Amino acid sequence: MVRSVIAVIASYVLMLVLQVATFMTVYTVMGANWSFKPRAFQASTRWTLMQFAVVLVTAAIAGFVCAIISKSGKAPLALAGLVLLLGLALGATKVMTQPADAHEVRFGPVSNRDAMQKARHPAWVIFLGPFIGAAGVVIGGKLKRRG
Numbered sequence: 001m002v003r004s005v006i007a008v009i010a011s012y013v014l015m016l017v018l019q020v021a022t023f024m025t026v027y028t029v030m031g032a033n034w035s036f037k038p039r040a041f042q043a044s045t046r047w048t049l050m051q052f053a054v055v056l057v058t059a060a061i062a063g064f065v066c067a068i069i070s071k072s073g074k075a076p077l078a079l080a081g082l083v084l085l086l087g088l089a090l091g092a093t094k095v096m097t098q099p100a101d102a103h104e105v106r107f108g109p110v111s112n113r114d115a116m117q118k119a120r121h122p123a124w125v126i127f128l129g130p131f132i133g134a135a136g137v138v139i140g141g142k143l144k145r146r147g
Helices: 002-030 045-070 074-097 112-118 123-146
Strands: none
Touching: 002 045, 002 074, 002 112, 002 123, 045 074, 045 123, 074 123
């Protein structure tokens, strides 16, 4: 039981670290013009698709690591539930507390910090992410069982 709890917590932290590192790297390499729609802070379609791919892959890695650490098929399911519940809760919080889009015009270089603070995503993107993450965890957990 303790091993499974440690596996879930460690895998969740790993997933978050991988996602933050990947998003920061992609943004640094590709820049604001690739990441946002022209002259705006709305995420581009390219960014949204990349975001979903990163969430799926990092969640699968986390599910795989969770299964390895826990040596149980149930721990990745618990991790998937955690990813889904926390993701939906954080998404709801973001939607409720995010200031209305003031249609701020983007010009010049935008730092990683400003990009994270000012980026706007449609609500469906915010709420689809946790489902993709949970699916990725389950996929990763099943990969370990096959291996």
